[in-house]
Amino acid sequence: MNGSPTSTASLSREEQVARIDASCRVLLIPIVAALVWLLLSSVFMLITSVKLHSPTLLANCAWLTYGHTRPIANDAFVYGFASQAGLAIVLWILCRLGRTTLVGVVPIAIASLFWNLGVAIGVFAILTGRTTGFEWLEFPSAGSAILIASYAIIGICGLLTFKARQPGDTYPSQWYILAALFWFPWLYTTARLLLIWFPARGVMQLAVNGWYANGLFTLWLTGIVLAILFYFIPKLVNVPLHSRTLAVIGFWSLAVFGGFGGFYRGQPLPAWMISVAISGAAILLVPMIATVSNLWLTLGEGTNARVPLLGFFKTSLIFFALGTVFTLFATVVPQLRLTLFGEGAEQLALYGFIGLALFGAIHYVVSRLTGVTSDRFIGANCWATLIGALLFGGVYLLGGIFQHKRLINGEIVFTDVMNITKPFIRISTIGVLLLVIGNAAILARVAGMVRVCCRHCCRCCSDEEQPVKLKPAGAAR
Amino acid sequence: MNHGPLIFLGVLASFVASWWTLVFAPHLQIGTDKAVEVDGHLYPKGRPGLASQGHQVYVANGCVQCHSQQVQQDGYTFDVVITGAGTNAENVIKVLASVAPDIKADELFAKASDNAPQPVLRNVPQRIAEDAQRRLKRAGAPAQMVFIPVGPDMARQWGMRRSVGKDYLYDYPVQVGNSRLGPDLANVGARPWDDTWHLLHLYHPRTMVKGSIMPAYQYLFEERPKGKQPSPHALSIPEEFAPKGDVEVIPTPEALQLVAYLRSLNVNTPLFEAPATSLAPSSAPASTNAPAATNAPVANPPK
Numbered sequence: 001m002n003g004s005p006t007s008t009a010s011l012s013r014e015e016q017v018a019r020i021d022a023s024c025r026v027l028l029i030p031i032v033a034a035l036v037w038l039l040l041s042s043v044f045m046l047i048t049s050v051k052l053h054s055p056t057l058l059a060n061c062a063w064l065t066y067g068h069t070r071p072i073a074n075d076a077f078v079y080g081f082a083s084q085a086g087l088a089i090v091l092w093i094l095c096r097l098g099r100t101t102l103v104g105v106v107p108i109a110i111a112s113l114f115w116n117l118g119v120a121i122g123v124f125a126i127l128t129g130r131t132t133g134f135e136w137l138e139f140p141s142a143g144s145a146i147l148i149a150s151y152a153i154i155g156i157c158g159l160l161t162f163k164a165r166q167p168g169d170t171y172p173s174q175w176y177i178l179a180a181l182f183w184f185p186w187l188y189t190t191a192r193l194l195l196i197w198f199p200a201r202g203v204m205q206l207a208v209n210g211w212y213a214n215g216l217f218t219l220w221l222t223g224i225v226l227a228i229l230f231y232f233i234p235k236l237v238n239v240p241l242h243s244r245t246l247a248v249i250g251f252w253s254l255a256v257f258g259g260f261g262g263f264y265r266g267q268p269l270p271a272w273m274i275s276v277a278i279s280g281a282a283i284l285l286v287p288m289i290a291t292v293s294n295l296w297l298t299l300g301e302g303t304n305a306r307v308p309l310l311g312f313f314k315t316s317l318i319f320f321a322l323g324t325v326f327t328l329f330a331t332v333v334p335q336l337r338l339t340l341f342g343e344g345a346e347q348l349a350l351y352g353f354i355g356l357a358l359f360g361a362i363h364y365v366v367s368r369l370t371g372v373t374s375d376r377f378i379g380a381n382c383w384a385t386l387i388g389a390l391l392f393g394g395v396y397l398l399g400g401i402f403q404h405k406r407l408i409n410g411e412i413v414f415t416d417v418m419n420i421t422k423p424f425i426r427i428s429t430i431g432v433l434l435l436v437i438g439n440a441a442i443l444a445r446v447a448g449m450v451r452v453c454c455r456h457c458c459r460c461c462s463d464e465e466q467p468v469k470l471k472p473a474g475a476a477r
Numbered sequence: 478m479n480h481g482p483l484i485f486l487g488v489l490a491s492f493v494a495s496w497w498t499l500v501f502a503p504h505l506q507i508g509t510d511k512a513v514e515v516d517g518h519l520y521p522k523g524r525p526g527l528a529s530q531g532h533q534v535y536v537a538n539g540c541v542q543c544h545s546q547q548v549q550q551d552g553y554t555f556d557v558v559i560t561g562a563g564t565n566a567e568n569v570i571k572v573l574a575s576v577a578p579d580i581k582a583d584e585l586f587a588k589a590s591d592n593a594p595q596p597v598l599r600n601v602p603q604r605i606a607e608d609a610q611r612r613l614k615r616a617g618a619p620a621q622m623v624f625i626p627v628g629p630d631m632a633r634q635w636g637m638r639r640s641v642g643k644d645y646l647y648d649y650p651v652q653v654g655n656s657r658l659g660p661d662l663a664n665v666g667a668r669p670w671d672d673t674w675h676l677l678h679l680y681h682p683r684t685m686v687k688g689s690i691m692p693a694y695q696y697l698f699e700e701r702p703k704g705k706q707p708s709p710h711a712l713s714i715p716e717e718f719a720p721k722g723d724v725e726v727i728p729t730p731e732a733l734q735l736v737a738y739l740r741s742l743n744v745n746t747p748l749f750e751a752p753a754t755s756l757a758p759s760s761a762p763a764s765t766n767a768p769a770a771t772n773a774p775v776a777n778p779p780k
Binding site: 071130204 | 485487488489491495496498499500504508538542545630631633639640641647650651652656657658681686687692694695696
């Protein structure tokens with residue numbers, strides 16, 4: 001049984017790391033699957049984007065109408081890619097930080113397959129028009145029940161892995177992971193209970209939906225990504241974290257206030273709820289500043305040598321800071337959230353903050369798990385994603401500001417409000433195209449490495465030919 | 478911070494706090510909202526069958542991705558009108574002249590009656606309106622204040638008042654929307670568009686709105702060869718957008734349901750929590766469907 005964790009304390013450091021990485025090899029399943037969803041998501045986003053300036057494209061195809069492709073692109077990103085890959089990465093981080101092997105290799109493998117089945121059912125349902133109609137919760141019950149069940153298995157394995165850690169101080173990444181592992185199931189089941197299984201009445205649905213969408217980003221995905229940033233930035237520059245106190249402040253202020261948001265000015269909700277959300281969005285500047293300054297100072301204390309992959313995490317950190325500010329603006333300024341600005345801020349958070357951090361982590365982790373070194377496609381992935389995110393999200397932000405200026409002037413007819421956005425929408429298609437290329441690049445790299453690894457394993461088993469050149473697994477923290 | 482249980486408890490407490498504040502407390506406040514009686518009718522009403530089916534078509538096609546259904550309001554102003562001559566003509570004219578120096582007091586006074594209320598002041602803040610009303614009343618003129626919600630959405634005639642929770646009482650799932658890539662649809666049924674307009678617009682939005690970026694929903698229509706007698710349901714599509722060949726375009730049941738739903742979208746009824754005045758032009762007689770909860774029974778022209 002792979003279930004019982006192995007203490008690696010008595011082994012030498014290199015052996016320890018090799019054992020841990022070997023136990024985590026199962027995580028290649030969710031990582032590869034996540035990258036397939038990522039590519040699919042961006043292809044759907046490309047169709048969505050093209051449709052905005054060529055509205056007759058695929059007009060006869062009910063499945064690929066704009067109202068289907070956009071939620072599919074978003075859901076495939078969040079549930080197919082970010083949640084799945086994020087879980088895989090944090091499990092690996094838990095093993096490395098706890099100096100223990102992964103608990104429950106077989107259950108995790110099976111649950112990962114089912115997770116993907118859940119996402120596939122959900123995506124297919126949206127394609128055929130059987131969405132639930134709630135943002136970020138579009139998957140029908142069949143898909144979401146499978147998601148929850150497989151999440152429960154993976155989550156429990158994660159908690160057991162955390163429990164099996166070697167004694168010693170816990171590290172900020174572990175706090176974020178532990179919290180996030182609870183946040184997601186609580187949020188998801190509460191929201192589904194109150195929206196789909198025992199639906200609340202009228203505008204309460206909007207309240208639950210907004211509360212969930214906020215938690216999904218601010219608690220679950222942000223928690224995972226901050227765990228990744230806290231782990232990789234000090235590790236790559238090879239210095240200890242600048243300040244543990246700042247990390248504590250950042251963590252608790254996010255944990256306490258992160259859930260108070262999700263609404264913006266003008267929504268048909270009681271005014272005090274909007275006020276709470278605005279205050280929440282403003283208070284989130286505290287964890288943002290604490291975290292960003294902490295990690296930035298850590299970066300400054302490191303050597304100035306160029307470290308591969310560090311750019312992913314640095315850029316993600318910048319987008320984290322910007323994203324918090326954009327969210328605050330979209331919450332406070334009337335109607336801004338309804339323009340392209342809202343969409344742009346969301347996509348910058350998805351690709352700039354969450355995406356880049358996960359990409360960097362995947363590049364790093366997959367090298368360790370497969371034992372293959374290759375720099376192919378890293379540059380393509382990095383630059384295509386960065387420029388793509390800026391041309392898509394950034395241009396939307398800019399277009400949104402122009403659109404907003406006209407939208408709040410009631411004298412201007414609506415077609416003229418939209419006319420101003422057309423050039424921005426056209427440029428954004430180029431951005432999405434770059435994102436597709438970047439996503440294809442990381443999938444190609446990871447798939448290539450996994451292939452080499454598998455071939456190597458087969459050769460070892462048949463014990464004949466010379467194994468391909470392998471690099472010893474990377475140095476552990 | 479070395480104890481898992483400590484983190485667990487802290488995280489649980491903060492999660493419950495956010496749930497309590499933003500889900501449970503609002504549920505106590507608005508979760509048990511009921512329909513109210515406005516002018517002898519219950520508001521809101523459930524949608525008729527076809528429109529109710531259309532709601533599901535709206536959801537299934539993801540219309541919410543581009544269309545919000547929430548009218549936003551920046552604030553409000555007041556008009557002051559007089560609805561009659563009163564008892565002391567000389568005095569009223571004098572006060573009129575001092576309240577609103579720009580208007581021709583005697584002309585306005587002569588025209589004022591119950592059926593043709595005359596605006597004295599337009600778009601003034603509450604304090605000024607109250608003051609003018611008090612002075613006119615003291616002079617003996619039947620003066621009234623008219624409550625006018627203002628904001629770009631009102632200027633575009635997307636609605637007379639802001640949207641409130643009651644407007645969504647019977648909808649499931651509620652489709653409030655977060656995007657205005659398309660216009661707000663909260664009151665699209667109040668706009669002067671008939672079924673044919675909506676059907677043509679769905680079939681090819683550019684037939685009706687030049688430069689629209691809305692996708693064409695041609696899959697909601699059936700193209701079939703023309704018979705000896707054209708179908709009475711066939712759309713007459715402008716040459717430029719019509720399909721090639723000898724075919725006619727018939728709306729599917731889904732298209733008809735969707736149009737019924739769109740035409741049922743009308744939440745202009747004034748409520749206590751969101752008072753408003755009618756959008757009818759000012760030349761019309763004083764509206765009889767006056768808001769119950771306001772002191773504003775008079776029509777106000779949209780700008």
